[in-house]
Amino acid sequence: MPDIEYRFACLAADVPENGAKNVNLNGIEITIFHTSNRFIARSGVCKHNGFKLELCERQGDSVTCPLHGWKYNITTGKGIKPSWTSLDSYPLAIKGEEIWIQPQAEATREDDFDTSAFDW
Numbered sequence: 001m002p003d004i005e006y007r008f009a010c011l012a013a014d015v016p017e018n019g020a021k022n023v024n025l026n027g028i029e030i031t032i033f034h035t036s037n038r039f040i041a042r043s044g045v046c047k048h049n050g051f052k053l054e055l056c057e058r059q060g061d062s063v064t065c066p067l068h069g070w071k072y073n074i075t076t077g078k079g080i081k082p083s084w085t086s087l088d089s090y091p092l093a094i095k096g097e098e099i100w101i102q103p104q105a106e107a108t109r110e111d112d113f114d115t116s117a118f119d120w
């Protein structure tokens with residue numbers, strides 16, 4: 001696998017606490033979540049049908065997609081509803097006031113299950 005370098009994503013001030021911001025790095029949509037004590041980089045879109053996660057409803061450490069109700073724990077990246085899905089994780093570094101992300105997922109998706117055939 002090629003070694004992907006960190007890319008500038010945005011300023012830390014661009015992601016409000018308890019908020020989220022999507023960035024596109026190397027053609028990969030990534031959501032930066034700001035929790036009470038850190039920034040986390042996850043898949044930028046809902047694994048069900050691609051809704052931007054920055055627009056989803058936050059409830060503490062979880063986020064719910066408004067289209068069909070899929071829910072994720074943003075701290076672990078694991079799906080809550082359904083539990084078999086997960087969000088990709090991306091290495092994130094803070095350099096001064098800047099957020100840098102390595103646009104290469106740390107772990108292989110656990111859900112290779114194709115849901116596109118379902119009528120949700």
Ligand code: FES
Pocket residue numbers: 046047048049050051065066067068069070120
């Ligand atoms: S697109 Fe997110 S639950 Fe369907």
